Amino acid sequence: MQRATSDPRITAGIAALAAIALLIGGAFAGLLFEGVHDLSGAWAAFDPYLLRVVRFTLWQAALSALLSVVPALFVARALSRHPRFPGRAFILQLFAVPLALPAIVAALGILALYGRAGYFAGVIGGGSWPGIYGLSGILVAHVFFNLPLATRLFLEALQTIPTDQWRLASQLGMAARSAFRLIEWPTLRAALPGVAGLVFMLCITSFTIILTLGGGPAATTLEVGIYQALRFDFDPARAVTLTLLQIALTFIVMLALTRLGANVVGDTNLPVAQRRYLSVGGGETWLNAMLIVLALLFVVGPMAATVMAGLGADLDRLAGEATVRQATLTSVVLGFLSALLSVMLSLALTMARRALALNSRAGRKTLLEHAADTGASFVLVVPPIVVGAGWFLLLRHVGDVFAIAPVMVVTVNAVMAMPFALRAIRPAYDAASERHERLCAQLGIVGWNRLMLVDWPSLRRPLATAFAFAMALSLGDLGVIALFGSDSVQTLPYLLLARMGSYRTEDAAGLALLLGLVCLSLIVAAHWLGREKLRDA
Amino acid sequence: MRDSAASRLEKGAPVRLDKVSFSYGEAPLVFDVEFAAAKITAIMGPSGSGKSTLLNLVAGFETPQSGRVLIGGADVSVEPPSMRPVSMVFQENNLFAHLTVAQNVGLGRSPSLRLTEADHAAITEALERTGLAGKEKRLPRELSGGERQRVALARVLVRDRPVLLLDEPFASLGPALRDDMLDMVAAVHAERGMTVLFVTHQPEDARRIGQNMVFLDDGLVAATGKADDFFAGAGPEAFRRYIGAST
Numbered sequence: 001m002q003r004a005t006s007d008p009r010i011t012a013g014i015a016a017l018a019a020i021a022l023l024i025g026g027a028f029a030g031l032l033f034e035g036v037h038d039l040s041g042a043w044a045a046f047d048p049y050l051l052r053v054v055r056f057t058l059w060q061a062a063l064s065a066l067l068s069v070v071p072a073l074f075v076a077r078a079l080s081r082h083p084r085f086p087g088r089a090f091i092l093q094l095f096a097v098p099l100a101l102p103a104i105v106a107a108l109g110i111l112a113l114y115g116r117a118g119y120f121a122g123v124i125g126g127g128s129w130p131g132i133y134g135l136s137g138i139l140v141a142h143v144f145f146n147l148p149l150a151t152r153l154f155l156e157a158l159q160t161i162p163t164d165q166w167r168l169a170s171q172l173g174m175a176a177r178s179a180f181r182l183i184e185w186p187t188l189r190a191a192l193p194g195v196a197g198l199v200f201m202l203c204i205t206s207f208t209i210i211l212t213l214g215g216g217p218a219a220t221t222l223e224v225g226i227y228q229a230l231r232f233d234f235d236p237a238r239a240v241t242l243t244l245l246q247i248a249l250t251f252i253v254m255l256a257l258t259r260l261g262a263n264v265v266g267d268t269n270l271p272v273a274q275r276r277y278l279s280v281g282g283g284e285t286w287l288n289a290m291l292i293v294l295a296l297l298f299v300v301g302p303m304a305a306t307v308m309a310g311l312g313a314d315l316d317r318l319a320g321e322a323t324v325r326q327a328t329l330t331s332v333v334l335g336f337l338s339a340l341l342s343v344m345l346s347l348a349l350t351m352a353r354r355a356l357a358l359n360s361r362a363g364r365k366t367l368l369e370h371a372a373d374t375g376a377s378f379v380l381v382v383p384p385i386v387v388g389a390g391w392f393l394l395l396r397h398v399g400d401v402f403a404i405a406p407v408m409v410v411t412v413n414a415v416m417a418m419p420f421a422l423r424a425i426r427p428a429y430d431a432a433s434e435r436h437e438r439l440c441a442q443l444g445i446v447g448w449n450r451l452m453l454v455d456w457p458s459l460r461r462p463l464a465t466a467f468a469f470a471m472a473l474s475l476g477d478l479g480v481i482a483l484f485g486s487d488s489v490q491t492l493p494y495l496l497l498a499r500m501g502s503y504r505t506e507d508a509a510g511l512a513l514l515l516g517l518v519c520l521s522l523i524v525a526a527h528w529l530g531r532e533k534l535r536d537a
Numbered sequence: 538m539r540d541s542a543a544s545r546l547e548k549g550a551p552v553r554l555d556k557v558s559f560s561y562g563e564a565p566l567v568f569d570v571e572f573a574a575a576k577i578t579a580i581m582g583p584s585g586s587g588k589s590t591l592l593n594l595v596a597g598f599e600t601p602q603s604g605r606v607l608i609g610g611a612d613v614s615v616e617p618p619s620m621r622p623v624s625m626v627f628q629e630n631n632l633f634a635h636l637t638v639a640q641n642v643g644l645g646r647s648p649s650l651r652l653t654e655a656d657h658a659a660i661t662e663a664l665e666r667t668g669l670a671g672k673e674k675r676l677p678r679e680l681s682g683g684e685r686q687r688v689a690l691a692r693v694l695v696r697d698r699p700v701l702l703l704d705e706p707f708a709s710l711g712p713a714l715r716d717d718m719l720d721m722v723a724a725v726h727a728e729r730g731m732t733v734l735f736v737t738h739q740p741e742d743a744r745r746i747g748q749n750m751v752f753l754d755d756g757l758v759a760a761t762g763k764a765d766d767f768f769a770g771a772g773p774e775a776f777r778r779y780i781g782a783s784t
Contacts, residue, residue: 444619445648457635
């Protein structure tokens with residue numbers, strides 16, 4: 001239709017898709033070019049060491065998923081059975097915090113608590129505590145992130161059980177055991193594959209935790225392997241092999257996840273306690289309370305340690321340091337640009353998707369519509385490190401790889417934040433379009449007029465939510481900057497890593513506190529902006 | 538400058554659907570009917586008979602699969618909605634929630650809200666005419682349901698197009714308020730003489746302001762004629778069944 005193709009929203013969407021394709025395609029071009037260039041080298045990378053790396057990647061992810069998901073089942077059930085547990089709402093808020101914390105901040109908190117020189121070692125008595133580098137450290141960190149996430153997802157599933165079923169259960173006199181078997185377990189079992197798959201996926205693509213807590217070749221995953229191959233061994237052929245393996249791995253897991261109908265973005269609403277009609281026995285109450293308190297301690301521990309260690313640092317001196325100031329400025333500017341780009345790309349895709357859907361209401365979906373629909377989620381298959389590695393390989397032939405650092409950080413992080421940004425923008429835009437579409441068509445409000453007069457006023461808040469989210473993600477990211485960072489371009493996470501590497505733990509703790517607080521306030525702002533909606537006529 | 542084709546037309550252009558067929562993927566709707574110029578024609582028919590689709594085809598929200606839509610003799614079948622000599626009032630969502638009453642009306646003059654002195658004068662006059670004087674700065678959420686539809690009518694006045702499409706715009710209002718609104722439509726029609734296509738479920742609405750009647754059944758034009766004749770019992774059997782069932 002003539003009208004369809006002239007819609008500027010579709011043009012914007014095509015431009016956004018082209019930009020994303022360029023970013024991902026460029027990375028693949030770099031990988032392929034390098035692989036063809038040194039085919040024998042790429043083959044030679046398939047050695048026993050590589051197999052060990054693959055095995056460890058899968059092994060740590062499986063263990064992490066198991067240790068996060070199984071306890072989460074019981075913690076979620078305990079929370080659901082006690083809707084009036086003291087501080088329940090606050091506990092759930094706390095369980096959302098790890099999602100908002102940059103991985104490197106959490107890693108530092110965990111080291112401050114359980115490390116060889118941490119608070120824990122101090123309590124137990126010097127020398128006897130072995131510390132937690134290696135697999136144990138990785139597992140503790142992954143469980144710290146994913147136990148609360150899984151708990152919230154399971155709790156959300158449990159809240160979907162209709163109140164009438166609980167009324168019925170109490171009328172029939174069901175005891176805790178049969179209520180679990182007949183009511184709770186079927187719901188949890190339905191949610192289980194999706195949640196476990198999501199956690200597994202997150203652990204397979206986890207980079208920062210492995211880098212900071214893995215502590216050596218015995219505990220290395222594919223992503224860290226890529227980083228080491230590029231930054232330390234200068235072995236591009238090996239990097240290509242590792243990257244392709246990583247892509248294949250994530251792709252398979254992603255495919256399985258979509259089959260399971262999992263929500264791969266992993267952001268949950270705060271479950272609201274509903275009125276319940278059940279009586280919980282005294283023994284069970286104690287057991288549940290203990291479970292909740294244990295989970296709470298496990299989650300709060302590293303956070304508290306981050307704060308304590310951070311406050312123990314010489315914050316005044318840090319604040320005065322030129323490097324710190326420069327890194328903060330760089331982080332803020334790059335994060336801001338990245339969030340802006342992310343929101344613009346997401347908005348363009350959302351608008352194009354909607355416009356295409358309106359045009360082909362009766363017909364079948366076109367390829368373009370599919371791309372606008374699912375293009376962004378494919379981005380999740382390609383982790384930042386992989387995109388970074390591809391461009392790193394491509395650009396090293398052209399000139400100074402490190403000079404391009406700001407562009408890479410901004411673009412890669414922008415695209416990586418898109419699934420989250422889309423989640424905030426798309427429902428709001430579609431709802432607004434539902435109300436405004438015919439009116440705009442009738443009155444001839446299109447293009448810039450429409451953006452300023454109609455879309456911007458009704459999308460301000462969701463756009464701000466998406467922006468804050470994207471900025472927090474970008475600020476906390478260590479993936480791309482780890483590859484491209486140098487003395488001339490440092491972000492806060494990069495500086496933090498450098499200070500950890502040179503054993504200036506106090507400095508690192510101070511920086512972690514700063515970074516954690518900034519990211520946390522951005523996420524809080526995002527949620528606050530997302531909750532308050534304009535009342536519409 | 539704007540809608541040159543639209544404003545050149547005489548007041549009250551005839552609307553003709555020439556063997557227009559359309560389908561949402563199910564059984565096709567086929568419309569072959571003419572709406573007399575400068576008359577109010579009520580369009581009635583059971584749910585799913587295609588009343589709203591017919592208006593959407595005239596307004597340009599849907600494009601016919603075959604056949605032509607003619608307004609004032611000109612083929613507008615592929616014209617975008619904003620270029621057609623048509624105003625439409627929907628059942629709801631006629632206003633932008635974040636814009637004031639005056640801005641919502643002003644959009645009828647300029648889609649970028651760049652308004653001249655003459656435009657402002659026309660807006661003020663239209664708001665007075667629809668009993669909304671003094672409410673220019675209000676937001677839609679501060680208005681009652683009836684007032685919101687009156688803002689939509691005020692915009693129809695400033696847009697001043699020869700065809701007005703009403704898609705059950707007063708269905709959610711109470712009986713007394715609905716009668717007021719219908720009288721306002723009749724008064725506007727008496728003054729401007731535009732061609733009005735009025736979809737309604739309420740026989741008393743059709744009887745109150747309808748001059749002609751088009752009765753749709755199962756995606757086809759089942760009968761046409763004077764509204765009075767329909768209500769005097771001269772309508773087809775299907776119409777009498779429909780009226781009997783709905784009142």
